[in-house]
Structures are given as structure tokens and as C-alpha cells.
Amino acid sequence: MKKGILLVNLGSPDSPTPKDVKKYLGEFLMDERVIDIPLVARTALVKGIILKTRPKQSAAAYKKIWWEEGSPLIVLSERLQKKIQEQVEMPVALAMRYGSMTIKKGLQELVDKGVDEVLLFPLYPQFAMATTETITVLAEELRQQFFPNLKIESVPAFYNKPDYIEVLSNAIKNHLEGKNFEHLLFSYHGVPERHIRKSDVTKSHCKIDGSCCTTPSKAHEFCYRHQCLEVTRLVAEKLELKEGTYSTSFQSRLGFDPWLLPYTDRTIERLGKKGIKNMAIVTPAFVSDCLETLEEIAMEGQEIFHEMGGKDFTTVPCLNDDDEWVALLSKWINNWAIDETIVV
Ligand SMILES: C=CC1=C(C)c2cc3[nH]c(cc4nc(cc5[nH]c(cc1n2)c(C)c5CCC(=O)O)C(CCC(=O)O)=C4C)c(C)c3C=C
Numbered sequence: 499m500k501k502g503i504l505l506v507n508l509g510s511p512d513s514p515t516p517k518d519v520k521k522y523l524g525e526f527l528m529d530e531r532v533i534d535i536p537l538v539a540r541t542a543l544v545k546g547i548i549l550k551t552r553p554k555q556s557a558a559a560y561k562k563i564w565w566e567e568g569s570p571l572i573v574l575s576e577r578l579q580k581k582i583q584e585q586v587e588m589p590v591a592l593a594m595r596y597g598s599m600t601i602k603k604g605l606q607e608l609v610d611k612g613v614d615e616v617l618l619f620p621l622y623p624q625f626a627m628a629t630t631e632t633i634t635v636l637a638e639e640l641r642q643q644f645f646p647n648l649k650i651e652s653v654p655a656f657y658n659k660p661d662y663i664e665v666l667s668n669a670i671k672n673h674l675e676g677k678n679f680e681h682l683l684f685s686y687h688g689v690p691e692r693h694i695r696k697s698d699v700t701k702s703h704c705k706i707d708g709s710c711c712t713t714p715s716k717a718h719e720f721c722y723r724h725q726c727l728e729v730t731r732l733v734a735e736k737l738e739l740k741e742g743t744y745s746t747s748f749q750s751r752l753g754f755d756p757w758l759l760p761y762t763d764r765t766i767e768r769l770g771k772k773g774i775k776n777m778a779i780v781t782p783a784f785v786s787d788c789l790e791t792l793e794e795i796a797m798e799g800q801e802i803f804h805e806m807g808g809k810d811f812t813t814v815p816c817l818n819d820d821d822e823w824v825a826l827l828s829k830w831i832n833n834w835a836i837d838e839t840i841v842v
């Protein structure tokens with residue numbers, strides 16, 4: 499059998515124009531694992547309300563962060579793919595869950611190279627219904643419909659793998675070397691609380707009450723909140739951060755449902771009001787810098803902090819195409835090629 503890799507990230511619009519942003523958001527938000535309400539209600543909400551105003555607003559935000567080569571998320575994912583390809587023997591393709599670089603095209607590219615066994619690699623350290631699950635479900639649907647002879651195995655969330663924590667901690671340490679920060683905020687993309695309850699395989703563990711996520715449970719294999727809190731805990735342990743000098747928050751909420759707390763914008767506000775003058779922020783739910791890190795955090799977050807009296811606001815870049823990160827992903831891929839072990 500010939501093996502190949504399909505790295506999958508979220509995706510971006512083709513350009514930062516309201517028209518392309520609308521097309522992209524339409525596909526993204528109509529995903530039943532992103533806005534998880536019945537089809538009729540989802541259509542009314544997305545097409546009848548969100549897509550009437552949001553594309554213009556989002557396009558303006560995208561314009562602020564767009565690069566000459568294109569969307570930062572896509573460009574950085576492509577750089578990652580190229581660097582991994584230099585370190586592994588088998589073909590490495592890249593796809594996006596939404597937008598033009600489809601998973602179908604990615605699978606076809608591998609099949610055209612003679613691949614019949616694919617390692618599907620969602621580029622998300624933590625599991626979420628709206629990220630990892632939607633990728634694996636779609637890939638399986640495409641396999642059944644178009645590639646019935648293809649074998650696909652998926653890489654699960656790797657949030658607590660010691661070598662991932664080490665690479666992430668080193669990246670944070672290197673970036674913050676010599677910088678004097680009083681507080682390090684770990685900001686993760688949020689999800690509606692409802693998503694956490696839906697993914698609870700035990701159906702009774704998740705209470706979103708702050709304690710369930712630190713009580714051992716089978717539910718944590720698919721609990722986004724637990725997995726985010728664990729990344730913070732493990733990195734803080736590795737970097738020997740003192741209690742009270744770091745915290746976790748959740749960003750990018752959409753709509754009026756309760757999302758995971760505390761919210762990042764409010765947390766930054768609170769830190770500024772409390773008299774913190776120098777803060778740093780890291781965003782471990784994203785492996786590539788994107789709209790949510792470059793605009794929402796590095797621009798809007800910084801502005802909030804300054805308005806509250808804060809001075810230095812340092813954003814730690816995502817792992818992007820960091821050499822240690824590339825080496826780790828290549829090691830995991832090469833291990834799979836040798837003995838089918840998936841990420842240990
Ligand atoms: C951990 C990763 C992500 C989760 C979980 C996630 C959930 C989620 N997102 C929305 C709504 C939007 N997200 C948007 C942008 C965006 N989201 C992620 C990652 C996760 N989303 C990334 C990497 C990006 C940036 C993409 C880029 O091109 O750079 C947007 C678009 C921007 C905007 O208008 O704010 C929306 C909308 C929901 C509803 C959701 C639910 C669980």
C-alpha cells in the first residue's frame with residue numbers, strides 16, 4: 499500500500515472582499531457541526547440574518563491582516579506543508595475544511611500520486627465538533643462517495659502529548675525571552691457551551707461548572723474545554739509559571755448563546771483595570787496565525803488593553819512553520835509510516 503498525508507486546516511475566503519467572505523461564511527456557518535441547530539432555523543439565522551451584515555464587517559477585518567501572497571492562514575499552512583514534505587518520504591497534501599482548497603481535491607491529489615492509505619491530519623491540538631469532527635466526518639463521506647478503495651486513518655487531538663507541550667512551551671519561552679510580562683493569558687477559540695454537552699460521551703459528566711473538567715473522566719477525550727485547560731496547565735508547569743500570573747480565556751464568540759467563559763476581551767479589560775501594565779497572550783487553539791489571532795487579538799485585544807491603561811501587549815505567534823514544530827509533525831508522520839502508530 500502507498501501512504502500519503504492530508505493536512506487539514508479551517509480555510510479562508512479567496513479574497514478579503516464582502517462577496518468572497520459571504521461565500522466562505524455561508525459554507526462555514528451552514529455546517530451543522532458549527533451552528534448546530536435544525537436546518538430550517540440554521541438557514542434562517544445564517545442566510546436571513548448573519549450573512550446580511552457580517553460579510554462586510556468581516557471583510558474589513560480580513561483586509562487589515564491580508565498578505566500580498568493571500569490569507570495568512572492559508573500561506574502559513576502551505577509553508578508548513580512544504581517544510582514537512584522536505585522531511586518525509588510520502589506525499590503530503592494540504593486541504594481546508596471550507597473554501598476552495600477542498601478536502602475532496604486534497605484526497606484526489608493523493609490518489610493521483612498512487613496513494614491508497616491516507617493519514618488525515620486535522621491541524622487542531624484540541625478536539626471540537628466544529629473542527630476535528632467535521633473534518634473526519636466529511637472525509638469519510640467523501641471516501642464512501644468518491645474514493646471507496648481508499649483507507650483513511652485520522653489523527654486525534656494531541657493537546658496533552660508531551661512532545662507537543664514541549665514544542666509549544668519552547669516557542670512561548672523563546673518569544674518571551676527577555677520580555678518583562680506580569681501576566682500570560684492563554685486565549686482559545688470559544689465554542690457554545692452546548693457543544694461541550696453534546697460531545698460528552700458519558701452524557702452526564704459535563705456541567706460547565708468549572709470543576710468537571712478537572713475531574714478525571716472518559717468524557718475528556720472529546721471535551722474541548724478540558725483539553726484547553728490541560729494545555730494551559732501543562733505549559734504553565736513546563737514554564738514554571740507562578741500561580742496567579744497566568745490564566746485561560748475564550749475568544750471569538752458569535753451570537754447570543756452562552757459560550758465558554760471567561761471571554762478574552764473581558765479578561766484583557768479586567769487585567770488592564772487591575773493595574774497590569776505588561777501582558778503577553780498566546781493562542782494555542784490555532785496552529786497557524788489567522789484573522790482571530792492577527793486582528794482580534796493582536797489589534798483589538800491590544801487596543802482594549804491600552805484603553806484600560808495597559809502598556810506592553812505581546813502576542814506570541816502561533817507555531818506556524820516553526821522548525822521544532824515541523825520536526826515533531828514529521829516525526830509523528832514517519833512513525834505512522836513505519837508501524838502505523840498514530841501520534842504518541
Ligand atoms: C479551534 C478552532 C476553532 C473553533 C472551535 C471554531 C468554532 C467556531 N467558529 C465560529 C465562527 C467563526 N469563526 C471564524 C473564523 C475562524 N475560526 C477559526 C477557528 C475555530 N472556529 C479560525 C482559524 C478562524 C479564522 C479563519 C481565517 O480565515 O483566518 C469566523 C470568521 C470571521 C468572523 O466573521 O468573525 C466566524 C464567523 C463558530 C460559530 C464556531 C462554533 C463552534
Ligand SMILES: [Fe+2]
Binds near residue numbers: 704
Ligand atoms: Fe468537563
Ligand SMILES: [Fe+2]
Binds near residue numbers: 687750
Ligand atoms: Fe471560528
